[in-house]
Amino acid sequence: MLAFIAITSAILAIASADHPAPYHAPHPAPHYDEAPKPYSYGYAVTDDYSGANFNAHEAADGKAVSGSYQVSTSG
Numbered sequence: 001m002l003a004f005i006a007i008t009s010a011i012l013a014i015a016s017a018d019h020p021a022p023y024h025a026p027h028p029a030p031h032y033d034e035a036p037k038p039y040s041y042g043y044a045v046t047d048d049y050s051g052a053n054f055n056a057h058e059a060a061d062g063k064a065v066s067g068s069y070q071v072s073t074s075g
Helices: 002-017
Strands: 039-047 052-060 065-072
Touching: none
Parallel strands: none
Antiparallel strands: 039 052, 052 065
């Protein structure tokens, strides 16, 4: 019985090797819109206990980016 299973498996392996899987072209890569987008961003932290005071602001109009930051610590 074991010999029958081994021979049958070998015949099936040979028969399936005769017909490789069909070739399918890969899907095209997705297109992402990477055009510059306007944005504005800012944050600020003030800690009276430690005296730390810092902030940053940044803005972009799609062509140029401008911004500033400030750090102030009590010494």
